[in-house]
Amino acid sequence: MKGWSLQELADRVGTITKQSLNKYEQGLMKPEGTTLGLLAKALELTTDYFYRSNRLQLGQVEFRKKAKLTAKETDSIKEKIRDYLERYLEVEGLLNFQHTFNSPFKDDEGRPSKKKVTTYDDVEEAATCTLHAWKLGINPIPNVIEMLEENGICILALETSSSFHGLATHVSNLPVIVLNKTDTPERRRFTALHELGHLVLDIATDDEKEAENFCHRFASAMLMPKEVVEREFGVERKRISTYELIAVKQQFGISVQAVMRRLHDLKVITAGHYKYFCIKISPNRQEVGLGKYVGETNQSYRFQQLIHRLLAEDIVSDSKAANLAGMTLSEFRRELMPTNE
Template sequence: MSTPDPTRSFTSVGAVPAGPSPQAVADAFDPARLTQARQLAALTKKDLAERIGVTPAAVGQYETGMTRPRPDLIPRLADTLGVPTAFFLTGRPHGKLDGSTAHFRSLRSTRAHQRAKAVAFVEQVWELTYALEKQVRLPHVELPGFSGGEVHSGVEVPREPALAARALRHLWGLGSGPVSHIVRHMEAHGIIVVFPPPDEDATTVDAFSTSQLPRPIVVLTANRFDDIHRYRFTAAHELGHLVLHGDAASGDSQQEREADVFAAEFLTPRDSILPELPTRLDLRRLVALKHTWGVSVDSLLYRCREVGLISDSAAGRAYQRLKTLRDQPGFAPEPISDYPGEQPVLLRQAFDLAIAETGLTMAKLATQLAWHASRVRELLGESDQRPTLRVV
């Protein structure tokens, strides 16, 4: 008679293994996974301690590795944090990220627990990317200055933001005209772009990026400002951080200004847009240019002031007038959902290819990651296909 495997538990005699036993998880407990799961759940150590019936000091000791949770606490931890018990096992690749190296679009309004949750989310995005890269070959990273992984462009660009934007346009073969589908261009050059699952924190954290993992990652929040033109500028802003500030700690207001300059030049090169801008304030002309170049009227108005076509006082009056036109055609926000080319697809397409070519399934991928399948679907951008039961 064979010896039972202590790392497996069974729901009944002859049942399919349900996962590692609580004792096995306690014996091979990874403290960093507890921290990651707690941050993803946006819980403090005190919050978690109250829910599982221990002291905050005990949770702190679990996370530092000083002590390990008792086996009877493992199921409670998993239920409270919404992860499988196997999530806490050591041995899986973990893309640990220092939060100080992530560039947040709205750093001042982003609270510490929101940043921690965002960083943990990016770690999971990398883990999903890594798992998919074992199945399919993703586009090479073609990003000046990036050296976080096995491949990099080897191309250096000027540190001055506008010059760097022009250099990247040249490297990517974008010419001097409007950039269609900026997100698709980013993905085609090896940058991972994702939407976070919708929740209350996603409405506060605007966007963020990092180049400190083996692939550069940009997180764009679609539902905070559901406007395609602001969204495209934000994507270009984060691209600027990746190019200009990949080796610098975040939080510098000068970096934010430089990323804005990069974004403006990347989307509307000065030499190309200048001949098209009106020499006097003309909102109808700016609306037409908005649709041609894919940038907001506000951004074009700023460009007019920046190049000296209108005075600061005239620009101020124009901005005030724009506030009264926000709900009018041509000035109202345009939903991001109306522009499929600006929505991330790289990870989802990699998964679909892996299904077709290697036999990967959602269940296999979830098991490799030690996540619930619903979490994998969230990060792949796949909506829940189950029918909704409505009780009437």
């Protein structure tokens, strides 16, 4: 979960040897209750985590080549995803929920399908169809995470390596998007919609870079449809002011860099103009001093709401609810339970 070696974990706990941990891992020896408590504290888990028998099988999990993550970091991220989804699905099971993905594209029998795309025009059309299918219109999407969850996608935001930004996978019929909680709001919004592209588009290329570009284009078109670009900037420009870029960033929740790429893709600005901008912005990739979007949450609240529903209907105890939330009972009461509950 933390990406530590057995020796590093032993050092963190202080009273357990690497050899004992190895035996626990191989099932040759079972830790006592106090030992489990120490391990849970070091790993920032609940002891309930160690008693799960049927581990969830993740679908295909692909990390982008540019992520430059170590093997430990990728294993840690996968385990965090598995842990969260096991708890998420248990909560839905206790509530007898039938999870449904409201895919914007369906086959002849009404089942979720992917939209085949071979050109950037196809991608633009797919984004337009998605906006229409989900009744989003062309106005700014206030909260991308909430919008995706309302359409049946499970969102998990992790505090993890800055080299990781996002991925998409499936668990049975449950589509999952994982984001980096520490990214800027604009980056999270763009990444979430980029990963949505991986979930709903059938990209007709084996070139990973081209596939990523298709998903970039899809995310941009979701955040700023062509009609909006022409309304805000016109169809052809020689110069774009910083004021205009900041205003659009704050209204639409899309980074200045993504806006300029969108203008380049739609040929509102020339390739030379865009290249000059990229050189100019390169020392300030974090866009410090260039505004900020304030409407996006950095985490999912649906899971918390479901846990509180379990409590309100007396389906689980406070202690079980805390385990499902991945917290100790005291943490759960302090962070998620108002004093009048």
